[in-house]
Amino acid sequence: MAATPTPIAYNIRRQRLQVRLLVWPAAIWLILFFILPLIIVFLYSFLTSSALYQAAAPFTLENYQRLFGPTYTTIMLRSVGTAIVATLLCVIVGYPMAFFIATRPKATRNLFLLLVIVPFWTNFLVRTYSIAFLLGDTGLINTILVDYLHILSEPIHMMYTSFSVYVGLIYGYLPFMVLPIYTAIERFNFRLVEAAHDLGANDLRAFVRVMLPVTFPGVLAGCILVFIPALGAYITPDLLGGAKFLMVGNQIAGAVLGTSTDKPFGSALSIGMMVIVVVALLVYYRFGDRGAGIV
């Protein structure tokens, strides 16, 4: 102790050392294994595909030209459209569910919350397969309709259509929507609705003008949490959409796993998707409440 002449300077230096020891290992991990790989994706997207090294110079904009060509514009737009529709459907089902949970008495509220959380943490791949098991031509729904109830003579083709993809996406991501809206409604002061009624608003008006705006940050948080994974969905279109309903996620994964790999083009697709994700995030940070619970 006597060897340190100025305790304050000593303390400052000590604090700096502590910050470095606490923050840097994780930060370095993320820079090395997250940021650097993303930079590589960006660089790869300007390279040409080559059989030997997977990617090579010269620098080219060809990948982006292909991205904006007819085939991939269709897939890109389809992915964005599908993600938006799935997100809106999740809002329509998720808001009443969140409302329902938040207005339960304290004793049963946790049980109903648990009933949303448990499927949420159940393996995504298996859950997606369970949808295929229900919707397939020999799946449960068709079996009931054809073999048990004899309503139909032929099974309805539900698998490998946009329908099955939507069902899969909503099924996969609905809890992402319910949980943040629930947090927002739980904090909502229902006296505001009473006040709106006193001022002559009916239920619809009180909801649209009072409750929805106040709980909107939660809705927006839910939308972000559904939209981003739905946009990048890979398992769902792969297992439920088949070759007819491809999304960007399939194309990107195919660029690595497929028989004819094209990593530079996969990278360009990734960058294209990231641009949309960033736009969505900017909208969120502009209008949303960051506190309304991710996790």
Next chain:
Amino acid sequence: MAQVALPPRPLPTLGLDPARLRGDMAIRRTGKVLLSITPWVGYLFLWIPIIVLVVFSFNQSRTNAVWQGFTLDWYKLLLSGQFGTERRLSTEFLLLALKNSLIVAFCATIISTMLGTMIAIGMERYKFRGRRLIDLLLYLPVVIPEVTMGLSLVLFFSLGFRTINNLTGTNLALSLVTIIIGHVVFCMPFVAIVVRSRLSGMSTSLEEAARDLGADEWHTFTRVTLPLLMPAILAGAMLALTLSLDDFVVTQLVAGVGSTTLPVFVYSMIKFGVNPSINAVSTIVVFISMSLVLFSLVLQRNRG
């Protein structure tokens, strides 16, 4: 505004005309009906597919959806050696995948819990330059689509390994280690979020009291801060464990030859398998996931 003339006033109808009142009541009834039906539809939607999957894993029928009686055959088949046309659909590979999953999840959980807790403490308890930037760095992996993360990691590793192999003559390749590294990237931020939320709600008075009573920094940390943080650290660890055990997308992209994890194995069963043992494997996976979630919830309730 309109109320200028005082007498005579009718009995209070609250100034509403009956037609509007009827309309409002209709809205209320519709709202009530919708609000009482939709949540239950939602719950049925969330649970029926899982329940059906589990129930039909005990079904005798080979064609899946017609119930023909209870059986454990599909579970037995999983242990019988071979249950698919492909060579890899065998008990040996299933157990190997399970072992790999456990190794990966264990390592990824330990690393991400340690790194995540450390950075959480650093971010909440200290002020320093670049804090906002690190904040961004920490939350970005949470919102990046998984395929992008998988693609970026596989490009990074193949490029890095090729460079190193060319320079040093070693033979580095994708393996379980690369899977673990990838899992830590997306697990660690979740641990950090959980621990930080606990830290930000925790008063520093107990730590200050410990310092006043003569404890040095290390003792204050190990005897006061760490025990107080323990529930959050455990919750974060359980979250990391679940995320790692469940991950398929990143794993499939960065997995090398022979490093199949359980979800990747289940995927190849779904893609190439033909019999209801897929349901049996899925049921086992569902069981693992659900016990982990329930365990972590019990843990949180007892500690928190």
